[in-house]
Amino acid sequence: MRGDQGVQLTTDDDNFHSPTSDDPMWSETTWFSISVPERRIHAYVYPWVRPNMKMFGGGVIVWDDSGALPWDSLHCNYQWNLPLAALGDLRDFEFPSRIRLRCLEPLTTYHVTYDHPDCSIDVQFRAIMEPHVLGRGDPPGLFSAHVDQPGHVTGRITLAGEEIPVDCYAMRDRSWGPRIEDPTLRMGYEVIMGYLWRDGEAAALVSGTREIERDGVWPRRIVISAVDALGRRIEAVGQCVNRFSFTNIPWMFNWLSLTRWEYEGSDGAAAVGWGEVQDVWHTDRYRAFARSLRQR
Structure with missing residues (x-):
């Protein structure tokens, strides 16, 4: 484990x-x-x-x-x-x-x-x-x-x-x-948990950031930079190719996207893979964020 x-x-x-x-x-x-x-x-x-x-x-x-x-x-x-x-x-x-x-x-x-x-x-x-x-x-x-x-x-x-x-x-x-329930919930702007699996060896992430670029309210491009417990670094850029929004429970709002990821493979060559993005908020916090964009 x-x-x-x-x-x-x-x-x-x-x-x-x-x-x-x-x-x-x-x-x-x-x-x-x-x-x-x-x-x-x-x-x-x-x-x-x-x-x-x-x-x-x-x-x-x-x-x-x-x-x-x-x-x-x-x-x-x-x-x-x-x-x-x-x-x-x-x-x-x-x-x-x-x-x-x-x-x-x-x-x-x-x-x-x-x-x-x-x-x-x-x-x-x-x-x-x-x-x-x-x-x-x-x-x-x-x-x-x-x-x-x-x-x-x-x-x-x-x-x-x-x-x-x-x-x-x-x-x-x-x-x-x-x-x-956490009224301050926002998952998607920092690396709070996870791991890096490379060359058959997995290690927990110990630090990192996840930056989200948006078209209006929805995620468009994601940039992840992180370091694992073995000191290995990962830089990945994701392009969202679709999007879906819903509340999976009444107080938790989600933007979900199938995502094309570009990153550096273990051999140093550029690599492409498919995954996803989950941009998760408490509904009250997301409401305040979305409405603030209208006032800019």
Whole structure:
């Protein structure tokens, strides 16, 4: 495991976790990212539960460069507060939204499917490195336990009857614990967590910046400069090729973009890769930022 060396994941961490308190906002999330860069398509599979409230939310979003909002994207089926009486076992579980997750190999390989009249997904995620871990699930902190892991994603997305092959590298993450509202939240202007994986060796980032250039309110170009615990530097410039905005929970606003990254490879040669940008704010803080632009 990478990240918090005091945390050792086990096969049980692929399952739902028991709440550590009676906090109604104690939450558990599961997220898979999927992209088809040649079509400028990006997709999120993101179910979450609040077990103390017997409630689930989240869903599936698919967008390209032709629409940036839930009502003009390729597909958006996202919920906030539907009942979920029994959790079952997340290692083989189907949500009422028809998202099904199956763990094929602990902490490594997952089969993700989704069935909807307008959109279906059938992909396999296979990790390319061990998980990066933060925390164990107790407060304080927005992400009191968080797992990031990159992987190779293969399969298909079907939209309006068209089957689109998927063969990309993307991220999955998991989090669990109290989801504590932070009115000052803004994620996207500094490097606060992460790692650099180079030449088969990963190390946590210890410092860095992430600068965002915007067209109005939405991110257009991203410049990342960071140093890891081994003293290695990474400089990367990302160009956003699409955008999508929504609130994944009522107080958290997101700009999401499939992004073309240029960076220096381990051999010193210029390299290109595909990834994404998440520009995340508390809604009140984003509202103040967006309205301030109108006054300039």
